Amino acid sequence: MKPLEIKKGIYWVGVIDWNVRTFHGHTYSTPRGTTYNAYLIVDEKIALVDTVYGPFAGEMIERIREIVEPGKIDYIIVNHVETDHSGALPAITKLCPGAKLFGTEKCKEGLYRNYYENWDFCVVKTGDKLKLGKRTLGFLEAAMIHWPDSMFTYCAEEKLLLSNDAFGQHLASSKLFDDEVDECVLMDEAEKYYTNILWPFSMIILRKIEEIQKMNIAIDIIAPSHGILWRKDPAKIINAYVSWAKNETTKPKAVIIYETMWQSTAKMAYEIAAGLISSGVETAVFDIALSDRTEVIKQMFNAKGFIFGSSTHDNDMLPVMAGFLKFLKGLKPKNRRAAVFGSYGWAGGAVKNIEELLKESGIEVSVPSISVKYRPDKNELTRCFDFGKEFAKKISS
Ligand code: FEO
Numbered sequence: 001m002k003p004l005e006i007k008k009g010i011y012w013v014g015v016i017d018w019n020v021r022t023f024h025g026h027t028y029s030t031p032r033g034t035t036y037n038a039y040l041i042v043d044e045k046i047a048l049v050d051t052v053y054g055p056f057a058g059e060m061i062e063r064i065r066e067i068v069e070p071g072k073i074d075y076i077i078v079n080h081v082e083t084d085h086s087g088a089l090p091a092i093t094k095l096c097p098g099a100k101l102f103g104t105e106k107c108k109e110g111l112y113r114n115y116y117e118n119w120d121f122c123v124v125k126t127g128d129k130l131k132l133g134k135r136t137l138g139f140l141e142a143a144m145i146h147w148p149d150s151m152f153t154y155c156a157e158e159k160l161l162l163s164n165d166a167f168g169q170h171l172a173s174s175k176l177f178d179d180e181v182d183e184c185v186l187m188d189e190a191e192k193y194y195t196n197i198l199w200p201f202s203m204i205i206l207r208k209i210e211e212i213q214k215m216n217i218a219i220d221i222i223a224p225s226h227g228i229l230w231r232k233d234p235a236k237i238i239n240a241y242v243s244w245a246k247n248e249t250t251k252p253k254a255v256i257i258y259e260t261m262w263q264s265t266a267k268m269a270y271e272i273a274a275g276l277i278s279s280g281v282e283t284a285v286f287d288i289a290l291s292d293r294t295e296v297i298k299q300m301f302n303a304k305g306f307i308f309g310s311s312t313h314d315n316d317m318l319p320v321m322a323g324f325l326k327f328l329k330g331l332k333p334k335n336r337r338a339a340v341f342g343s344y345g346w347a348g349g350a351v352k353n354i355e356e357l358l359k360e361s362g363i364e365v366s367v368p369s370i371s372v373k374y375r376p377d378k379n380e381l382t383r384c385f386d387f388g389k390e391f392a393k394k395i396s397s
Pocket of ligand 1: 080082083084085146147165225226
């Protein structure tokens with residue numbers, strides 16, 4: 001694929017990672033692949049904004065070479081230290097040893113701890129500017145969106161916001177603009193990205209968007225470092241972020257997440273779901289041991305209610321559920337209600353320990369939990385059905 005000129009003299013020189021299937025270790029599933037977007041701005045001075053994941057350095061360098069010799073790069077803007085964007089720095093800086101790097105103080109520290117190189121690095125803060133010639137780059141610190149070092153770069157002359165991870169999506173595509181891809185797929189991936197990566201930082205994101213709106217800057221294109229660029233209506237994704245950050249999309253919906261050994265807990269889950277559905281509540285059910293966690297989290301994001309169930313094993317919940325609840329705790333969900341159920345053979349433990357983890361996570365358990373010995377009988381299944389109806393009332397009010 002050739003470099004793509006996104007504005008006169010500004011080129012996408014990133015790479016498409018068609019076959020990556022998990023991200024951030026294995027915490028995020030990427031069934032549609034991803035891209036690592038890097039941008040080359042050719043002016044009197046030449047600036048590279050971000051790089052790509054290290055194994056793809058050669059591909060990015062070849063793409064740059066189609067425009068200029070890499071040795072002519074004067075500046076490298078490092079919006080974010082995470083290695084999916086900085087991984088090609090060792091390779092590219094070898095080709096342009098005179099280039100100066102720009103980023104936040106935390107970025108400088110993070111780059112050193114990742115690469116142990118003494119690059120010529122200029123620390124920048126919000127409001128600092130770098131003149132390239134006809135164009136000037138402005139910097140805007142964006143700490144915790146989503147790492148302490150994160151930063152946005154803005155080019156006023158081109159009305160171009162280079163937002164790094166913010167507004168990104170894990171979506172590999174040969175078409176790079178929002179008006180060239182399926183809008184439903186794009187928004188689905190953008191929401192999945194927000195919920196699994198940015199959800200805990202919602203208040204920070206709201207404040208940052210307010211700060212940008214107060215700056216009254218014009219934006220023609222938002223160019224993130226993953227996935228598709230927003231040019232059709234950049235306000236659409238900004239407004240979506242505001243809505244997500246304010247929890248405006250939550251609705252009376254319940255997501256049941258369970259893990260089962262011999263199907264007793266599964267039977268309970270289905271009866272609880274039947275109770276919810278009979279009350280008119282939108283309901284989704286996942287056996288967490290068989291499900292894509294990234295997708296489950298996305299399904300939970302617009303749900304007011306979460307219901308967790310597990311069989312007891314060694315006096316505790318089953319292990320996939322334990323890992324899932326730990327992951328959920330890290331996402332710091334706010335204003336959600338929960339309920340708990342489970343089964344056991346001789347001594348319980350799963351229900352109590354799920355309740356404790358939810359308490360630690362700040363999620364309120366809204367109805368008394370149900371625990372069943374061995375297999376649920378007819379009366380217990382009726383209790384499960386009623387439990388679903390009772391929970392439906394809690395999330396419908
Ligand atoms: Fe896409 Fe935080 O790196």
